[in-house]
Amino acid sequence: MARMSTRPAQRVTIAHVAEEAGVSRATVSRVMNGLATVDPEIGQRVRDAAAKLNYMPSTVARSLAIGRTQTVAIVVPDLANPMFQETLRGLTRAAAKEGYRVLVADSIENPDEEVILAREARRRCDALVLVSPRMDPSALGSLLPELAPVVLVNRESPVDGVPSLAVDYGAGVRRIVGELQRLGHERIAYLTGPESSYGNRARLAALEQLGADGPEVSRIPCGAMFEDGYRVRDDVLASGATAAVCYNDLVALGLLGALHEAGVAVPERLSVTGFDGIPFSRFSSPALTTASVPQTQLGEQAWARLWDLLNAREPEHDLTVTPRLEVRASIGPAR
Amino acid sequence: MARMSTRPAQRVTIAHVAEEAGVSRATVSRVMNGLATVDPEIGQRVRDAAAKLNYMPSTVARSLAIGRTQTVAIVVPDLANPMFQETLRGLTRAAAKEGYRVLVADSIENPDEEVILAREARRRCDALVLVSPRMDPSALGSLLPELAPVVLVNRESPVDGVPSLAVDYGAGVRRIVGELQRLGHERIAYLTGPESSYGNRARLAALEQLGADGPEVSRIPCGAMFEDGYRVRDDVLASGATAAVCYNDLVALGLLGALHEAGVAVPERLSVTGFDGIPFSRFSSPALTTASVPQTQLGEQAWARLWDLLNAREPEHDLTVTPRLEVRASIGPAR
DNA sequence: GACGGGTCAGAAATCGCTTTCCCGACTAGA
DNA sequence: TCTAGTCGGGAAAGCGATTTCTGACCCGTC
Numbered sequence: 166m167a168r169m170s171t172r173p174a175q176r177v178t179i180a181h182v183a184e185e186a187g188v189s190r191a192t193v194s195r196v197m198n199g200l201a202t203v204d205p206e207i208g209q210r211v212r213d214a215a216a217k218l219n220y221m222p223s224t225v226a227r228s229l230a231i232g233r234t235q236t237v238a239i240v241v242p243d244l245a246n247p248m249f250q251e252t253l254r255g256l257t258r259a260a261a262k263e264g265y266r267v268l269v270a271d272s273i274e275n276p277d278e279e280v281i282l283a284r285e286a287r288r289r290c291d292a293l294v295l296v297s298p299r300m301d302p303s304a305l306g307s308l309l310p311e312l313a314p315v316v317l318v319n320r321e322s323p324v325d326g327v328p329s330l331a332v333d334y335g336a337g338v339r340r341i342v343g344e345l346q347r348l349g350h351e352r353i354a355y356l357t358g359p360e361s362s363y364g365n366r367a368r369l370a371a372l373e374q375l376g377a378d379g380p381e382v383s384r385i386p387c388g389a390m391f392e393d394g395y396r397v398r399d400d401v402l403a404s405g406a407t408a409a410v411c412y413n414d415l416v417a418l419g420l421l422g423a424l425h426e427a428g429v430a431v432p433e434r435l436s437v438t439g440f441d442g443i444p445f446s447r448f449s450s451p452a453l454t455t456a457s458v459p460q461t462q463l464g465e466q467a468w469a470r471l472w473d474l475l476n477a478r479e480p481e482h483d484l485t486v487t488p489r490l491e492v493r494a495s496i497g498p499a500r
Numbered sequence: 501m502a503r504m505s506t507r508p509a510q511r512v513t514i515a516h517v518a519e520e521a522g523v524s525r526a527t528v529s530r531v532m533n534g535l536a537t538v539d540p541e542i543g544q545r546v547r548d549a550a551a552k553l554n555y556m557p558s559t560v561a562r563s564l565a566i567g568r569t570q571t572v573a574i575v576v577p578d579l580a581n582p583m584f585q586e587t588l589r590g591l592t593r594a595a596a597k598e599g600y601r602v603l604v605a606d607s608i609e610n611p612d613e614e615v616i617l618a619r620e621a622r623r624r625c626d627a628l629v630l631v632s633p634r635m636d637p638s639a640l641g642s643l644l645p646e647l648a649p650v651v652l653v654n655r656e657s658p659v660d661g662v663p664s665l666a667v668d669y670g671a672g673v674r675r676i677v678g679e680l681q682r683l684g685h686e687r688i689a690y691l692t693g694p695e696s697s698y699g700n701r702a703r704l705a706a707l708e709q710l711g712a713d714g715p716e717v718s719r720i721p722c723g724a725m726f727e728d729g730y731r732v733r734d735d736v737l738a739s740g741a742t743a744a745v746c747y748n749d750l751v752a753l754g755l756l757g758a759l760h761e762a763g764v765a766v767p768e769r770l771s772v773t774g775f776d777g778i779p780f781s782r783f784s785s786p787a788l789t790t791a792s793v794p795q796t797q798l799g800e801q802a803w804a805r806l807w808d809l810l811n812a813r814e815p816e817h818d819l820t821v822t823p824r825l826e827v828r829a830s831i832g833p834a835r
Numbered sequence: 836g837a838c839g840g841g842t843c844a845g846a847a848a849t850c851g852c853t854t855t856c857c858c859g860a861c862t863a864g865a
Numbered sequence: 866t867c868t869a870g871t872c873g874g875g876a877a878a879g880c881g882a883t884t885t886c887t888g889a890c891c892c893g894t895c
Contacts, residue, residue, distance in 0.1 A: 178851055189875045194853055204873070219646070224624045225563045226851035229880050234560060236603070236624070244589040245779075247582075254579040257606050266624065268571070268603050271592050289559045289571070289601065311554070391783055418783045425785040444580075448726055448753045450760040450785040513881055524845045529883055539843070561881030564850050 177218045185214035197222060236266045237471055238286035239294040240279060244271040246389075246415070247443040248460050249296055252318060255464020256294055263472060265291075276300050276361070280308055287312050292471045294318060294464075298363045314474035316467045320363045321485075328470040328480045330463045334364045334440075335371030337456035337488030341410055341438050342375065342382075344454070344490060349499035350408040350436065351380045354401050356387035356394065356420070358412030365412060368440075387416055394419025398427060407436065407499040414439035414446045417453055421495065425450075432497030442491055451494035458488050512553045520549035532557060571601045572806055573621035574629040575614060579606040581724075581750070582778040583795050584631055587653060590799020591629055598807060600626075611635050611696070615643055622647050627806045629653060629799075633698045649809035651802045655698045656820075663805040663815045665798045669699045669775075670706030672791035672823030676745055676773050677707070679789070679825060681715055684834035685743040685771065688715045689736050691722035691729065691755070693747030700747060703775075722751055729754025733762060742771065742834040749774035749781045752788055756830065760785075767832030777826060786829035793823050 179197075183190045188207060195203050196211040203211075214220075228234045239256055241249040257267045270286045272279040276299045287293045292314040297305065306323040309315060315327055322329035345353060355372055358365035372382050385400050387393045394416035401409050401420065411417035417439030424431055431437055431451055439446055442457020466484060473480040514532075518525045523542060530538050531546040538546075549555075563569045574591055576584040592602045605621045607614040611634045622628045627649040632640065641658040644650060650662055657664035680688060690707055693700035707717050720735050722728045729751035736744050736755065746752035752774030759766055766772055766786055774781055777792020801819060808815040 176851085179853095180851080190852075191854075191876080192874060195874085198853085200854095202873070207874085221619075221623055223564075223851050225560060225569060226880090227853075228560045229558075229564050229882085230851080230853040232880070238601075244585070244592060250579070250585050253604070254606065257579060257604055258608065261606070266573075266603050266605065266621065268601050269588070269592055270601065271589065271596070273593065284556075286601065288556055391779070395783075418780070421785060422783040422787065444726070445753070445780045448730075448757040449783075450756055452757065511881085514883095515881080525882080526846080526884075527844055530844085533883085535884095537843070542844085558881050561850090562883075564852090565881080565883040567850070 176223070177220045179220070179222065181218055182211065182214045182220045185218060186211045234289070234291050235264060236268055236290045237292045237294065237468075238268040238270060238290040239296065240270045240272060240283045240286055241296045242272050242274050242276075242279070242299060244269070247445070248413075248441055248458075251443075251460035252294075252296060252464040252467070255461035255466075256468050257464075259465040259468035260471075263468075265468075272297075274299070276304075280304065283308065283312060287315070292316075292475055294467045294471065299359070299361045314471060316470045316474075316480075318463055318467050322483070328474070329483050330466050330470075331483070331485040332364070332458050332463075333485050333487045334367035337440060337458070337490075338368045338371040338410070339375075340488070340490040341440075341454070341456055342372070342380065344492060345408045345410070345436060345438070345496065345499075346380055348408075348436070348496060350406075351499065352404075352406045353380045353382050353408045353410055354385050354404045354406035355382055356385050356397060356401070356409060356411045356416055358387070358389050358416075362389070368412065382410075387412060389413060389415065391415050391419035391422075394421075395423045398423035398429075401435070402427075402429065408496065409435060409437045411437065411439050414441045414443045414453060414455055417455070417495075418445065418449055421449055421451075421453070431495055434500060436496035436499070438496060440488070442488070446491070447493070449495070454493045454496045455491050456488035457491050459486060462486075511558070512555045514555070514557065516553055517546065517549050517555045520553060521546045569624070569626050570599055571603055571625045572627045572629065572803075573603040573605060573625040574631065575605045575607060575618045575621055576631045577607050577609050577611075577614070577634060579604070582780070583748075583776055583793075586778075586795035587629075587631060587799040587802070590796035590801075591803050592799075594800040594803035595806075598803075600803075607632075609634070611639075615639065618643065618647060622650070627651075627810055629802045629806065634694070634696045649806060651805045651809075651815075653798055653802050657818070663809070664818050665801050665805075666818070666820040667699070667793050667798075668820050668822045669702035672775060672793070672825075673703045673706040673745070674710075675823070675825040676775075676789070676791055677710065677715065677717075679827060680743045680745070680771060680773070680831065680834075683743075683771070683831060685741075686715045686834065687739075687741045688717050688743045688745055689720050689739045689741035690717055691720050691732060691736070691744060691746045691751055693722070693724050693751075697724070703747065717745075722747060724748060724750065726750050726754035726757075729756075730758045733758035733764075736770070737762075737764065743831065744770060744772050746772065746774050749776045749778045749788060749790055752790070752830075753780065753784055756784055756786075756788070766830055769835060771831035771834070773831060775823070777823070781826070782828070784830070789828045789831045790826050791823035792826050794821060797821075 179190050183193045196208050270282045296318045302323045309327050317329040321331045439453045439455040442455045446453040446455045470480040514525050518528045531543050605617045631653045637658045644662050652664040656666045774788045774790040777790045781788040781790045805815040
């Protein structure tokens with residue numbers, strides 16, 4: 166016999182309800198699921214019995230029997246990052262409408278662990294959303310098939326048949342630089358993100374292809390967090406650039422904070438731009454110019470794809486969203 | 501017979517592995533769990549078979565058999581709020597160390613739905629963390645017993661036996677006001693939070709008890725979001741107060757943004773304080789003075805309590821954390 | 836040489852719910 | 866009245882693991 170749970174009160178099972186109502190377990194199941202036609206009188210008796218015993222069906226047993234858990238997992242690299250929080254929120258709210266719940270796994274920026282995590286999370290659920298900007302494409306390629314149904318967010322899928330919701334980071338950067346150029350900026354500093362990041366590589370590639378009539382772009386190794394932006398203030402000022410294009414909003418906000426402390430006027434002395442369009446970017450002082458990515462919608466779209474896959478339907482087309490340029494007070498004419 | 505999953509490839513079950521290895525299912529189970537003593541040669545054969553078939557045990561079946569899901573749920577009122585995101589993060593990371601996963605449920609600020617959600621989420625898991633600042637105490641009191649094991653975060657438990665991690669909002673407000681008073685502020689505006697919020701009531705109560713030698717406090721109905729703070733700027737300025745004590749950091753940052761746009765100098769013309777100590781508060785311009793609540797740690801502590809309960813141990817003591825005053829550039833001497 | 840004591844692996848019973856059969860009863864048409 | 870067709874509910878076989886119980890087998894000892 167399987168070991169009993171140590172919980173004191175014994176669980177009320179479907180058998181108890183069946184006995185209380187004087188019917189079979191099958192009938193209780195039918196009533197609870199509103200299936201088939203059950204005599205109304207019996208139905209009521211079952212419902213009364215269930216209410217009296219405060220019966221709550223075991224989701225686990227149900228999942229085992231029907232072969233579905235009604236749960237999907239999302240694996241993100243860093244729960245502290247507002248980007249991924251938004252994706253999580255979009256996914257959670259969209260899934261909730263269909264009665265699905267979301268399991269979160271946070272790899273804490275550790276790509277190796279991520280593989281294990283993703284496998285493990287997937288096993289507990291019916292499907293998976295993977296946000297993995299750092300994972301090596303080939304590793305990703307061999308991992309994805311065994312994760313299906315799965316949807317990839319924030320990057321393109323290296324394999325066929327896995328829906329992906331990508332972001333055209335290059336276009337975002339070009340829009341930012343274009344706007345700066347229009348304002349007369351000829352020397353720009355790019356504060357780089359993490360080297361292994363897919364998004365950072367895409368931004369760098371776009372910057373390299375700016376061509377001769379583009380501004381001069383120098384690179385300042387930075388990072389992805391507030392602290393990184395805060396830290397590199399003096400490097401940025403020393404670079405002689407009139408505009409700082411930051412890897413993301415967090416970095417930009419960190420830089421803004423440091424500039425404010427040093428009494429450097431933004432945008433008079435230096436224009437600053439971010440990337441992502443996190444909610445706070447609108448409320449910094451000055452408000453941050455950024456290329457906004459609708460991360461919440463990506464979460465919702467991820468659910469839509471998953472839902473299609475779960476119903477054995479062809480998922481909607483892959484999407485590549487182009488970030489929208491949000492011009493705000495943090496940029497101005499070059500001095 | 502139960503309906504087969506519609507998934508094309510049939511699942512590899514423990515029975516397949518057993519057959520492949522020429523042993524019984526019991527033995528496979530023993531090997532997979534490293535239990536009891538199994539002949540090394542057989543053990544290897546089982547592992548080889550499992551690897552060959554790419555066997556992944558069904559978590560659902562396992563959960564049913566052992567009576568545990570190794571999952572806990574957290575119900576939060578609003579996933580968009582950085583506070584709850586931090587709690588979620590603290591919980592997730594702490595639980596992960598013990599091999600537990602976290603299921604998220606977002607009630608979208610709907611206290612009625614919250615009851616359903618909490619019940620439902622609890623059923624899928626072994627335990628629950630409830631963050632429910634709006635729920636009526638009596639409703640909470642009758643709900644909690646059926647949710648056990650459960651831990652309450654951000655408020656005190658109305659019933660015995662349910663661990664809670666509370667925040668002394670009153671003390672936080674007093675510290676803020678005390679600091680403002682020291683700076684010479686005699687007229688303060690309090691931007692109120694949602695009426696039904698536990699935290700807002702606690703703050704109001706503290707303000708009312710300031711006594712005769714305290715500053716004069718006027719109330720400005722506001723809310724809990726950026727937009728709310730942004731919106732009430734003119735009311736604040738019209739109130740004649742020299743300092744605005746905001747319900748939370750979001751409101752304060754919204755107000756700061758609006759003030760910046762209007763060219764109102766902070767803190768010279770108006771001092772502004774927040775509450776919660778969300779990460780962004782350090783990076784606004786000017787940096788926000790706030791009463792910081794270690795929300796991530798509360799998440800971790802919640803896990804510690806849950807872990808005790810899950811192991812039938814007496815949980816650690818309830819905690820009431822006192823927010824720490826973070827004095828930053830957004831406050832200054834009264835004009 | 837028989838017997839007590841260990842090991843180790845298999846048979847089978849659960850865990851709690853769903854769903855397929857199948858059968859009895861009742862209705863309706865001839 | 867008899868037969869065919871419905872309809873509703875019970876018995877039982879899963880879902881895929883875990884765990885007890887049991888028995889075979891191997892040793893060492895008296």
